Structures are given as C-alpha cells and as structure tokens.
Amino acid sequence: MGPRTLAPMPRVMAVSFERYGRLYYLDPGEATFHVGDRVLVPTDAGPEVAECVWAPEWVDPEQGAGLVDLPVCAGPADEADVxxxxxxxxxxxxxxxxxxxxxxxxxxxxxxxxxxxxxxxxxxxxxxxxxxxxxxxxxxxxxxxxxxxxxxxxxxxxxxGSRDAASLTGGIGNCGRDLCCATFLKDFEPVSLRMAKVQDLPPNPLKISGACGRLMCCLKYEHPLYAEFAREVPGVGASVEVDGEAGVVVAHQVPADAVLVRMKDSGAVSSCSRASVCGSRQTYEERPEPTPGRTKERRRRSDPSA
CATH class of the missing domain: 3.30.300 (GMP Synthetase; Chain A, domain 3)
Known part of the structure; x- marks a missing residue:
C-alpha cells in the first residue's frame, strides 16, 4: 500500500454585501486581506463591492469539504468601485x-x-x-x-415566496440572532411538524414558526440527534433496570445524553446516562400482549352487537 496523499488545504475568506448579511466564501488567491477591507466579488452582473468579514486562512480539507472550487476574489476595491x-x-x-x-x-x-x-x-x-x-x-x-x-x-x-422574502428582508429570530436564511443558509430544506414533536417542542405555531410564518429552519439542525436518541433509548413509560434496581423512564434529556428514571422501590427520580439504560434493550422493547378480557371489553365498546 503506497503512501497516503493528503489533499491540499484550501485558503478561504468570507465577505458580505450587507452589514450582518449573508456570508459568501471566496478564494483570496495570493492576496492578503483584513477584516473590514473592501474587495471585489465576481458575479453574473460583473464585479461587486463587498466587505471582508473573515480574513483569509487555511482550512482543514476534511472540515471544509464544501469549500472547494470557490470563485476567486477579483482584488481590492478602489475609490471608483466604492x-x-x-x-x-x-x-x-x-x-x-x-x-x-x-x-x-x-x-x-x-x-x-x-x-x-x-x-x-x-x-x-x-x-x-x-x-x-x-x-x-x-x-x-x-x-x-x-x-x-x-x-x-x-x-x-x-x-x-415567504421564505425568500424573509431571506431578502432579514431580521431577528426567536433565538435573538439574525435569521439563518439571511446570513448563512443557502438552501431551504423541508421541515415538518414531526420534527418539533420528536424534539418535545410545543405544537404552538407562535413558538415554532419563523419570521416567514413557516416552521423554523433550525428544527432541521438537531433533528438527527433527537431521532438517533429516540432509536437507542427506551421510550417514556418503559421499564428499565439501572444498577440492579427497576425503574420507569419519565423523561428524556437529549442535550445531556441522559434519561430521567423513577425508581420503583424508592420512588426517587434520577438522571441516568444512555449507556446505563441501554444494557437491557431486549427486555424493555418487549411489550405485554393485551389480556383477552380487556380485548373483549374494548371490542364490545366499539361494537355493541359483539
């Protein structure tokens, strides 16, 4: 096996056409710019003046996989350009x-x-x-x-549309920061109400909607983390065993990578790590079958002739 060839480290800078506006990444070439410098950005309508908000620096090729084949900065802007x-x-x-x-x-x-x-x-x-x-x-x-x-x-x-309008207008989101669509977000990925439910967010449109009136784009950011957590840990109400003591899951704490368990003997509620409750996965995934009496009673309620 031959020696591993390392990919060249790209040199990247970020500019913005508006103060606190969307960031655009450029290849600075051989030039050196500083934060606040006016530079020329190549566009379809010709070079446009933008402000350097991130000085050129070398980026790890593994972390900056998308920062390749960037447009090259056209140089500093002179007085006529400004x-x-x-x-x-x-x-x-x-x-x-x-x-x-x-x-x-x-x-x-x-x-x-x-x-x-x-x-x-x-x-x-x-x-x-x-x-x-x-x-x-x-x-x-x-x-x-x-x-x-x-x-x-x-x-x-x-x-x-409403999302493009929010991107063009800009503003402050519910988090107190500038809108993602007006700063760094380029593509609008589909967001569903199910993502809010998985993250235990209230189904209140006033709390989970953005400035555009649609569901907030940031619901997409942490959804994979919550989905993975829900697949690997027992659900709320499931029986688990922690350190030899039986308990019942009462809540999930995804940011802490833990679950709240109420112990059956003592009644105390403690925060347990994911590893401590995932050891007996087969036991809590097995659900008891309903008894014939309850099934017949439920069928009788739905169909009086049964």
Missing part, C-alpha cells in the same frame, strides 16, 4: 420608494421586499429588478410601464 457601489445603493433606495408610491396609487396587493440594480457599465443594459410578495397573482402590466418611465430603465418584477 463610489459606484454607493451610487447603486442610492439607485436601489430610490427605486424602492418610487415602486411603493406607484403600488399604492394602483391599489395593488403586493409588497416590495428587495431591489437589484444592474449597472450598464458591467451588465449588458441597465436593469432594475424588483422582488415582491403577494397573496395571489397580480396584474402589474400598467405598473411596469410607469416604473420604466419613472426610473428610465428596464424593469423586471419577480414574485417570491
């Missing part, structure tokens, strides 16, 4: 105000949540893209014409 970025921000703010005024005039049931401005110096033509939410389909043909005349540019209106 001035162009400021002009783009001004144009976006102006376009949002004009759009809101015209939407109110037309009485349309739509809300602008984001604006993109493509400079004709970097894009094929000047284009203003509006992202909006609406409860249903909206006829905005007359609105597009007035926006084009007011802004003297080509207009593109795109309707987005």
């Amino acid at each position: 001035a162009r970025d400021a002009e783009h921000r001004r144009r976006r703010a102006e376009a949002k105000l004009v759009a809101r005024r015209l939407i109110k005039r037309h009485g349309l049931a739509m809300k602008i949540v984001g604006v993109d401005y493509l400079d004709p110096t970097t894009a094929p033509e000047e284009l203003v893209v509006f992202y909006f939410t609406a409860p249903q389909r909206v006829d905005f043909r007359s609105l597009v014409g007035e926006l084009a005349r007011a802004l003297d540019s080509r207009i593109d209106l795109r309707q987005v």
